Amino acid sequence: xxxxxxxxxxxxxxxxxxxxxxxxxxxxxxxxxxxxxxxxxxxxxxxxxxxxxxxxxxxxxxxxxxxxxxxxxxxxxxxxxxxxxxxxxxxxxxxxxxxxxxxxxxxxxxxxxxxxxxxxxxxxxxxxxxxxxxxxxxxxxxxxxxxxxxxxxxxxxxxxxxxxxxxxxxxxxxxxxxxxxxxxxxxxxxxxxxxxxxxxxxxxxxxxxxxxxxxxxxxxxxxxxxxxxxxxxxxxxxxxxxxxxxxxxxxxxxxxxxxxxxxxxxxxxxxxxxxxxxxxxxxxxxxxxxxxxxxxxxxxxxxxxxxxxxxxxxxxxxxxxxxxxxxxxxxxxxxxxxxxxxxxxxxxxxxxxxxxxxxxxxxxxxxxxxxxxxxxxxxxxxxxxxxxxxxxxxxxxxxxxxxxxxxxxxxxxxxxxxxxxxxxxxxxxxxxxxxxxxxxxxxxxxxxxxxxxxxxxxxxxxxxxxxxxxxxxxxxxxxxxx
Amino acid sequence: xxxxxxxxxxxxxxxxxxxxxxxxxxxxxxxxxxxxxxxxxxxxxxxxxxxxxxxxxxxxxxxxxxxxxxxxxxxxxxxxxxxxxxxxxxxxxxxxxxxxxxxxxxxxxxxxxxxxxxxxxxxxxxxxxxxxxxxxxxxxxxxxxxxxxxxxxxxxxxxxxxxxxxxxxxxxxxxxxxxxxxxxxxxxxxxxxxxxxxxxxxxx
Numbered sequence: 257x258x259x260x261x262x263x264x265x266x267x268x269x270x271x272x273x274x275x276x277x278x279x280x281x282x283x284x285x286x287x288x289x290x291x292x293x294x295x296x297x298x299x300x301x302x303x304x305x306x307x308x309x310x311x312x313x314x315x316x317x318x319x320x321x322x323x324x325x326x327x328x329x330x331x332x333x334x335x336x337x338x339x340x341x342x343x344x345x346x347x348x349x350x351x352x353x354x355x356x357x358x359x360x361x362x363x364x365x366x367x368x369x370x371x372x373x374x375x376x377x378x379x380x381x382x383x384x385x386x387x388x389x390x391x392x393x394x395x396x397x398x399x400x401x402x403x404x405x406x407x408x409x410x411x412x413x414x415x416x417x418x419x420x421x422x423x424x425x426x427x428x429x430x431x432x433x434x435x436x437x438x439x440x441x442x443x444x445x446x447x448x449x450x451x452x453x454x455x456x457x458x459x460x461x462x463x464x465x466x467x468x469x470x471x472x473x474x475x476x477x478x479x480x481x482x483x484x485x486x487x488x489x490x491x492x493x494x495x496x497x498x499x500x501x502x503x504x505x506x507x508x509x510x511x512x513x514x515x516x517x518x519x520x521x522x523x524x525x526x527x528x529x530x531x532x533x534x535x536x537x538x539x540x541x542x543x544x545x546x547x548x549x550x551x552x553x554x555x556x557x558x559x560x561x562x563x564x565x566x567x568x569x570x571x572x573x574x575x576x577x578x579x580x581x582x583x584x585x586x587x588x589x590x591x592x593x594x595x596x597x598x599x600x601x602x603x604x605x606x607x608x609x610x611x612x613x614x615x616x617x618x619x620x621x622x623x624x625x626x627x628x629x630x631x632x633x634x635x636x637x638x639x640x641x642x643x644x645x646x647x648x649x650x651x652x653x654x655x656x657x658x659x660x661x662x663x664x665x666x667x668x669x670x671x672x673x674x675x676x677x678x679x680x681x682x683x684x685x686x687x688x689x690x691x692x693x694x695x696x697x698x699x700x701x702x703x704x705x706x707x708x709x710x711x712x713x714x715x716x717x718x719x720x721x722x723x724x725x726x727x728x729x730x731x732x733x734x735x736x737x738x
Numbered sequence: 739x740x741x742x743x744x745x746x747x748x749x750x751x752x753x754x755x756x757x758x759x760x761x762x763x764x765x766x767x768x769x770x771x772x773x774x775x776x777x778x779x780x781x782x783x784x785x786x787x788x789x790x791x792x793x794x795x796x797x798x799x800x801x802x803x804x805x806x807x808x809x810x811x812x813x814x815x816x817x818x819x820x821x822x823x824x825x826x827x828x829x830x831x832x833x834x835x836x837x838x839x840x841x842x843x844x845x846x847x848x849x850x851x852x853x854x855x856x857x858x859x860x861x862x863x864x865x866x867x868x869x870x871x872x873x874x875x876x877x878x879x880x881x882x883x884x885x886x887x888x889x890x891x892x893x894x895x896x897x898x899x900x901x902x903x904x905x906x907x908x909x910x911x912x913x914x915x916x917x918x919x920x921x922x923x924x925x926x927x928x929x930x931x932x933x934x935x936x937x938x939x940x941x942x
Contacts (some may be wrong), residue, residue: 282922289923306768317761323749330742336906342741394929395920411920418921440921444929451930456840456879472905482878482916482931489874490840500745507905511897512768514911518860522919525788526860526896529931530911531874537908539837540873555748559755 258346258376258552260607262591265614266600269589279415279586286414287577293523294574294628301519310512311631315568318505319558325470325503326549332473336535338545345552350381353462353495356546357387360493362460368477368484369393370464371409371571372497372550374593375606378462389462390454392483394447401428407587407595409573410521415586418443451483461487461542465498466570467513468547471506474534475547478517480527488531494542499550501567513570516630521572553606562641566601568631575625575635581618590615597625601638609645616642679718772859772894781858781894782941785887788861792914793927794935803886803940804828807850810884810936819846819880823869828886835872843879849932850884851877854909856892857899861914863887863937864899866907874908883932885912889941 262269273279298304318325330340343349357365365382367373367389379389379400391400398413399406402424406412413421418438425432425443429450436446463484467476475496477484488494504510518527536545558564576582576596587595592603592612600619604612616639619625625635668674694710697703717725739747753759774780786796799806807828811818820832829850852870856863863885865871870886877883893899903909916931927933 286923293923303768306765309765310768313762313764316759317764320753320759320761322753323746326746326749342745344741344744348741392930393920394918398920411923413920414923418924421921440924440926443921444918444926448929452844455930456844469905474905480916481918481929483929485874485878485910486930489878500749507900507903508897509764511770511900514900515768515896524913526857526862526911526913528792528913528915528917532905532909532911534906534908537867540867540908541875549745551745551748555745555752558749558752561756561759564752564756 259374259593260553260603261612262588264591266585266589266591266618267614269591270585270618273586273589274584276586278417280584282415282417283583283586286411287583290523290577294520294577295523297519297523297525300525301515307512307515308630308632311516311570312568312633314504314509314512315631316565318503319501319564319567321505322500322503322558325505326500328470329468329473329503330547330549332470333475333535333545333547334473336473338473338535338547341546341548343548343550343552346376349376349497349548349550349552350378352548353378353497354381354385354387356493356495357382357460357462358385360460360544362387364388364390364454364458365460365462366390366392366454366458366487366491367396368461368463368479368487369396369412370462370497371593372464372499373462374406375499376497376550376552378497390451392451392455392487393479394444394481394483397447397451398424401425405588406593408576409571409594409596409599410576411573412587415588451486455483455486455490458487458491460493460495461491462495462497463487465496465502465547466517467510468498468503469505469507469510470503472534474507474532476510476530476532478514478527478530480522480529482529485529485531488533489541491542493544493546495546495548497548497550499552500554517570517572520574520628520630553608556608557602557605560605563601563605563638565633566598566605566638568633569598569602570631572630574628574630578624578628580620580622580624585618590618597635597639598629598633601633601635601642604642609642610649613646616640616646676720679720769895770897772898774858774894776893776898777889777891777941781892782889782939784858784894785856785861785892786939788858789914789935789937792861792917792935794861794914794937797936797938799886799938799940801942803938804830806938806940807884807886810938811848811850811882814848814882816847818848818850818884819843819876820850821852821870821872821876823872824850824852825870835876840875840879843875846880848882848884849876849880851886853885853887853891855899855902856887857896858892858894860896862896862899863912864903865910865912866903867909868907874910877910877912878931881932882934882936883912883915884936884938886938886940889939 395413408414422438466478582596600615621636854866915935
């Protein structure tokens with residue numbers, strides 16, 4: 257399966273992240289910044305909702321005829337001198353790429369940032385085969401040099417601030433200027449110098465693809481720094497790993513996605529660079545081109561009538577930046593290369609929900625992710641559906657404390673006398689929260705609640721008591737007389 | 739069974755399991771054409787505004803492209819690289835590309851090219867490896883890219899831009915100079931691609 261699940265459940269991983277105040281500061285700053293930029297450029301488009309509707313319809317139509325579009329893409333790429341490979345899973349994709357690199361005789365490759373190759377754990381597989389994969393996106397470079405994992409789909413090093421990045425560069429980058437400051441401009445310059453000669457001598461590059469156009473066989477990579485262009489243009493051999501859901505039927509369809517994607521992801525009207533190539537062009541760019549079409553759980557996701565909408569994701573990451581859970585817990589807590597709201601949907605679907613059972617609960621279901629999604633994926637509804645699947649799969653046996661608590665609550669709330677009695681009893685809680693107004697810990701099994709959050713001190717008077725006093729029968733009679 | 743047949747079979751089974759969803763019609767009520775004609779003064783003004791916002795420099799040719807290119811190249815030390823099909827006389831002393839290696843391309847400080855089309859709303863220039871633009875590597879390795887855009891090549895919207903391009907040509911869409919936002923989402927211009935983009939606007 258590759259890198260789609262972590263070793264810890266989301267609640268366990270999130271607990272550690274929540275205690276890291278540096279991480280929360282870095283994340284809070286970053287998500288606030290990008291939310292503001294995105295809102296400003298989206299507001300410039302009077303037809304934003306029409307673009308979203310078109311994007312949604314395009315994606316669902318494409319999925320309905322996915323087999324035909326992929327066959328057409330394969331035909332066109334092949335006709336233009338490319339070679340198409342199909343991979344059922346991560347293992348098969350890694351084996352294909354490893355073999356293709358070996359056939360070039362090279363032991364070093366340069367890589368364009370790609371979620372698909374992260375998902376399958378390609379760098380590790382190549383390393384086992386003695387092949388060094390050099391990440392060239394600045395954020396991926398920071399993550400790679402730091403021996404770290406990415407924590408965001410678009411800006412994987414978002415959890416690091418400039419001082420931490422400077423430390424990593426000074427420690428891990430051979431030949432770096434010891435006078436390097438933490439100024440972002442200087443850090444970017446250091447990355448430029450470090451990667452420049454690697455680009456110029458690279459013979460093999462590996463990329464993902466943002467889109468593959470069926471009617472023409474054109475692949476596209478959307479980026480900012482020019483590292484993508486370097487990898488896609490200068491080497492002799494290019495290997496592209498593309499999830500099968502990335503196909504779009506026509507060149508014209510790009511007019512929708514090339515508007516939705518940059519504004520949603522980086523908050524720019526257009527990203528600095530987009531490269532489009534079709535097979536091999538004599539005298540321009542790599543003269544050997546391989547396209548690996550990756551399934552790895554996508555067809556299983558497609559089989560769910562409702563859940564298949566998660567495959568519409570264009571990996572813009574807008575949902576991460578608006579999510580209150582992501583903003584506090586950070587990307588590592590999700591344990592998958594796909595963090596945030598879409599990751600909480602996509603990862604359990606790709607692996608099967610029982611392999612990532614805690615992720616559908618990593619959400620407040622506030623709905624901000626749906627509003628931000630450029631292709632209108634209804635993430636909250638998909639999460640509720642996955643929760644239901646998880647609960648259904650676990651029926652029978654001993655109920656969880658949560659299920660027991662919910663059953664008890666439902667029994668109490670179903671009868672007004674029981675509810676009134678419970679309210680009176682809850683006033684005991686006032687004794688616990690006397691000094692701070694909060695209740696920090698309760699005895700088991702109620703500590704399952706207070707272990708991760710404070711409980712507000714119950715009010716002196718319940719709503720029903722207030723209602724009886726202010727609007728109840730006695731009060732109403734008084735009013736009628738006056 | 740081959741992986742190809744198996745994946746295609748799984749897709750067909752999945753679509754059947756999901757109840758054979760129909761390919762529904764795509765609503766295209768979004769703006770497909772702009773409110774201003776290609777090459778109009780309003781479109782050029784919008785392009786200029788967007789380019790400057792991206793930290794690109796705009797030089798108006800005012801009928802004399804070679805003079806504007808000379809202004810753009812004023813700070814460049816050494817000869818500029820040019821694609822073989824660039825109009826004669828645009829860059830006196832320019833060195834035509836003869837298939838230089840990446841390392842040789844790195845020896846040039848600047849490159850001068852034409853363009854295929856441009857989109858005003860997003861400040862995007864499309865290069866499609868036409869004779870006056872050359873192969874993709876030319877506009878990538880040198881640090882200064884001087885790009886001549888004719889007024890009649892400038893459209894307002896993204897749909898109009900894509901409609902002007904042939905998908906099978908190797909195409910690069912350029913919006914401002916190379917940039918990154920990977921460090922605290924602080925935008926820094928200039929990473930691996932040209933750190934300076936100078937657009938020569940050739941309007942009659």
